[in-house]
Amino acid sequence: MRWTIKPKPERSEVDRLSKELKVDGLVAHLLLQRGINNYGDAKKFFRPELSDLHDPFLMKDMGAAVERIEKAITNNENILVYGDYDVDGTTAVALMYTFLSNCHENVATYIPDRYVEGYGVSFQGVDFADDNGFSLIIALDCGVKAIEQVNYAKSKGIDFIICDHHRPGDRLPQAAAVLDPKREDCEYPYKELCGCGVGFKLIQALAHKKAKTIDDLTPYLDLVATAIGADIVPITGENRILAFYGLQVINSNPRIGFRAIIDQIKKRTLTITDVVFIIAPRINAAGRIKHGQHAVNLLTETDYDQAKKFAEEIEQFNTDRRGLDQEITEEALQQIKDNKEEKRFTSVVYNEQWHKGVIGIVASRLTETYYRPTLVFTKSGDKLAASARSVKGFDVYEALEGCADCIEQFGGHKYAAGLTLLEEQFETFKQRFEKVVSETIDPLLLTPEINIDAQIELRQITPKLMRIIRQFAPFGPGNMTPVFLARGVQDTGYAKGVGEDGKHLKLTLTQKGSKPIGAIGFNLGDKLEVVKNKNSFDIVFSLDENEWNGQVSLQLKLRDIR
Template sequence: MEKRWEIKEQPNTEVVKDLRESLNISEVLAILLAQRGITNFAQAKSYFNPSLDELHDPFLMKGMCDAVSRIKNAIDDEENILIFGDYDVDGTTAVTLFYEFLTSIYSKVFFYIPDRNNEGYGISQQSIEFAVQNNISLVIALDCGIKAHEEIKYAQSKGIDYIICDHHLPDRSVPKAYAVLDPKQKGCRYPYKDLSGCGVGFKLVQAYTEKFNLPKENLLPLLDLVAVSIAADIVPITGENRVLAYAGLKRLNSDPRLAFQQLIPTNIKNNVNISNVVFSIAPKINAAGRIKHGSEAVRFMLSTDEEDCRKYLNDINSLNNERKTLDLDMTHDALFQLDQINTKEKYSTIVYDASWNKGVIGIVASRLVDLYYKPTIVCTKNNEGEIVGSARSIQEFDIHSAIEKNKDLLTQFGGHMAAAGLAMKEENFEEFKIRFDQTVKEMSNGKHFTPSILIDKEISFNDMTRSFLESVMRMAPFGPDNMNPVFISKDLLATDFRLVGKEHARLYVHQRDTRITFPAIGFKLGKFGPKLEKGQSFDMVYTIGMNYWQGKGTWQLNIKDIRFND
């Protein structure tokens, strides 16, 4: 699918001038900083050197005092405490983090991850029964619970208190739990709203540590978990998330927990970035919850025994391979379904098969978004006979809002702008398909979506000095709202083109009016090979990165798109 190229609006020239002079940097780098909201020396200093000292006071979060005092009372009274969390990476890292912290100061602690197929998302009836059977009187629910009104009410009738630590959008009211921690809830004056679920759990640990004068150094081993959750849950890499991701990556590259040591590919040890977490670490952690059970991932991340850790890793690798096979088969089936209809007339993509694995439908939805560039929902049937779906969106569309407009057809839904989950009675499915597509049409003003690449700046290869390249890399960690800068350079030629695998391109690129050459790689851009080999000039959109081989890094341009000059 052809992509639109859009160059960002250039920032105020006075701001750029001030940044150039105060930081003694190039105009291009000053523009990149200004585009990211950095307008003065102090902001730039914080941006390039994020510090844990910049973390906000955790007691600014609504409900924090109550949560901390309830945990302290539970410990003093020797109550049984249950750590509960979702089965995805954010949930399992959150449970690992809080269980590891709490068991370092107290022994009567359990953890519980719901079964994706038999219990589904969030606080389940089965988990409450587990708490009753094990005489648990306090449950700390992580990365879920913000919509569990009835479940919390039922648990309270059984004498169980809940502390909810969530980051999802709440309903108009929140459950009547003992304490609710969610920066997005009404009346919460916490300054940063975009923490991951694990991040909210970390703030509770931070608060408890500060309140009872525990060593702050005890927080450091938990930071690798927070960084993995931030990367996997695709939350903005701004503000406090940037500080936590920066510190967490530092931990991953210097002293990661045993599980992460085994997950990090050899060629990037000590050089792990957010992208590596997303593509190398997170999928394997996720595989346990998708195919078998999320508790396997928690045990793996908690493990301090090398032999045990290796066994968990072997199991997780097997589950991940099974996940890959299911992913390919289900994507093939979904594409076959879509071939039978006129997708061009549709504003959304919805597919359903009762036999599909519930743990993989989210991945398939993401693949269909890449192919069709439309808000997408992939559905299957759960054990209760309901149709459940995993929704993924495109950059400019709020899929949670579109689903909410049709909530009268649903039994359950939740999520955020980019991704959501839902459930409905089977008899409502056909009507939901029609109404959801109409909703997308109305919200997009009847226009079909076209993928676009937002470009920060046109530059010449002469601009790419070593100092400039190093400064761009210091803008990391990259992710939502702090993306790796995207550049365009024109009138380029390629040499030494070769195909990697079936569809990837590896080549060297130089600009006609310079003598500078860079190695480059283009994923799924092998189709351009014939024209590149003929020596046809082209314009190229790309990001700057490092390619590591045997511990050594070399500069590399990561191609996003090419247009030939006919």
Template sequence: MEYRWEIKSKADQVTVETLSSEINVNPTLANLLVNRDVHTFQDAKDFFRPDLDKIHSPFLMKDMDRAISRLISAIEQEEKIMVYGDYDVDGTTSVALVYGFLSKIYPHVDFYIPDRYQEGYGVSEKGVHYAAENGFKLIISLDCGIKAIEKVALATKLGVDFIVCDHHTPGEILPPAVAVLDPKRLDCDYPYKELSGCGVGFKLIQAFVEKTGHNASHLFGLLDLVAVSIAADIVPITGENRILAHYGLERLNNNPRPGLMALILAGKGQRSLQELQENRQLLQRELLQLKSDKDIEISDIVFRIGPRINASGRLEHAKASVELLISEDIHEALKMAEVVEDVNSARKNFDENITREAIEMIEQQEVVKPWKTTVLYKEDWHKGVIGIVASRCIEQFYRPTIILTESNNKATGSARSVYDFDIYEAISECSDLLEQFGGHKYAAGLTMELANVKAFQEKFEEVVSRRITDIHTKPVLEVDDELELDQVNYKFYNILKQMGPFGPGNPEPVFYANQVYAENIKVLKDKHLKFEIVQDGQALQPICIAFGFATYYEMLRSKMRFNIAFEVRENTFRNTSTLQLFVKDIKFD
């Protein structure tokens, strides 16, 4: 796929030069920092040395005092408390965090996860009735509830109070809960607005600890869950989130909870989970190796840990993921992780098979007419993976995509968008054909009558064709700065590495070099390339790894000049570490 490079503007050079001198880094690194709002020595100190003492007081959040007062009252009155969370990673980690903490100090607490297919997203009537019928007097909703006005009113009518903990944008009317904790409330002065749902749950427990005098050190043990939620929910890794993610990753790399440890071992795939259960010595060796490696990053959560936690909620019931996350015994966790791993394997099969069918349908459609959009419907596609399939289709056919399937005699689907195109607004223009829809700029969900699918497909195409421009038709690669190859050394890399954790709001730096050519080119597994690049006037010839670039072999072999975009990474093989350039794109003259 051809990328459009968007090279960031140079930061103010006086600021760059001053910062470069003050913290003793080269101008390229100083430019990266200034573009990340690091302008002074103190900014740099705060950036490179995240400090848990600098996270905000939870009582700055609107309604926090009311939430804590009601929670303490429930415990004093020995009322039953339900911790209610959604079925995705953010929801299940939120429940594991709040329920896991409260259940250690209070016996009358339980958790509830709605069924994706019977109850749908968020607070459900079934969940509210279950709480009332089973004697719960307080529900703490996590990662959901901010728009559950009718459900919260129903709970109040049935004698159940609500504390809503959410991070989504509220509507004009807030639910009639005892307390509504959401930093995105217009009347909330909390300084940081981008917490994950699990992050809001963490602030609730932080406030409870401060108010009741419980051991504050226990909070650190919750941060592995917060880091997983931050990574999987793709919230910005800036400000308070960056501090929480930093210490959460530290926890994941040094002493993760057994459930996450089991998922990390599953993600590595070097030993079967059953083998580790049966061989204690082997398990101990693997656990020691994990501690010595200390290589878990945000990307590992996104691609290895998160999808495994998500799998239960996509295909079966997310309760299994919560039980795994709160497990306190590694052998029990390995057994539960094995079940989750089986579900994740089934999810992958659904994903691959449906993606293959979808791509075949798009290719057939292209023969008849080239479209600006993709809207596909098939009644037997699995509802739990259609969002993933939409993303996969965009990887191959870069355009706004909606994948629909049949559920409860309706067509229901997931929408995904391309860079800077607002798919939610486009869907809104088709609202006359929909029963319901919701979402944001890049992702949405929708439901319609089966009879409306064809009309929706045509209207959505018309709306998008009218709105879309040339800048939306190619994926964008954001490039930070030009880098001379002689700058690629361990001093440079070690400072670069300290700029993590990387993610939205703080992406891993991408550099470019112009007018280079390749030498010593090798093809790996018929798909990938390994080569050295040469730049006139530069002594260093770094090794490049280019996944999926095998089709460029002949052009590279011809010594044709090209521009290259890359990340600087460390590769360790047989206990020897070297720096390599991870190729993002190549543009020939």
């Protein structure tokens, strides 16, 4: 890995903030790197307040959206809550449906079928609304580019309210309201909300009209925090507040559906990382293996016994998903080896039998192995469909634009995209994609980079430092877990490989003047020779806690060793 140490803040600034906050220099250093340079900023960072959430009416079209929903409720119209099949979409649908059904009987939900309708607002979904007498559709986590679908709905007398967070195209749909902080004419102060976050702003505005306070909406924040974590949006500003309080709800009083999942996994306290790697994959598995509506059913259920059944169903979907994911990843890696493509700039693999619901996960796994732009193709009807994943710093969407003449259609963003093409175009596309990437990528980007906050001595690591760093959470883009570098450390002589085939590395480290401290290096078992015989070496790590037999101790979570 490439080790990159972040720029150091000015010494005078570190001293000033350290004095102002009464914290040590290392903590001040970490805060300054996160843009926190005074007491007021630090207070907002460590003690987020729901009262600091922005006025929802600052969002363009919010007034029109509230007015149209109030009209629908007054006139007893049927409202269809429509959302994407991923975690952001299904949590947003659950949030909007739960809120509206508390004050209006005629509300239903609709999640498009991943395999039949594909992503976003579908004509089939509009036909469903028309056939069942819905006159208002609220679309969540999708819709900002659905120009034709919204016009089609309009021709049938159906209005749309769109709550999206994706970048709009040149034109906006002719909807009753388009809520999207990324609209160029929207002056909403925080631009990084996820789809469920935009949905939350809408219920915040509706609640305000009913003289409810933000505290009345706290029970919905378990859904919002889950969407923030799963959609990998920055955990800064408003997202930090929503995630902070949402985690409290998940850990103290989660909705019945979440409780059914948590009871299954038997974990005591969940962090945002647990939400991303434990809760989110289960919710996602419904749409990948069966249908996203199963996730909505779980998240809106109010009877525990029924929720338990739904959670068991979803657990099975997740088990199936894991099995497929592992099987297809192994086949794809073998395909790269068989075709002797280890030295290429790209990985492009195809098998018509691969399950479309997991090719995105497989693309991510291949990227972890070979660390280069990757596409995984499967058969979809009479065409081939692919998921693309990229490496940090390289725009895969732009690379696909360079291959546009051999693609039927594509969409996505810098690091993840999807595309379809005709089977006869596959070989031409594969060669073109390799050529475009090889000519445009900086070779440095083909080695994973690890960003380091500060170089420290092991003696600086104390329970007090750990307590403070724990308060930096929730972690995520814009506020990653602090990563440190320590030079010239030694193992006490008992380093060993642990886990299957000694895949992981367990050791106890010392440095001149420090007490021994335990460390674990996941997937670093191959570094055992480097650390043996009391060799001196450098480590990059984050701080972690190890719980064993009811005892909690500090340990280092190693990221890399030299």
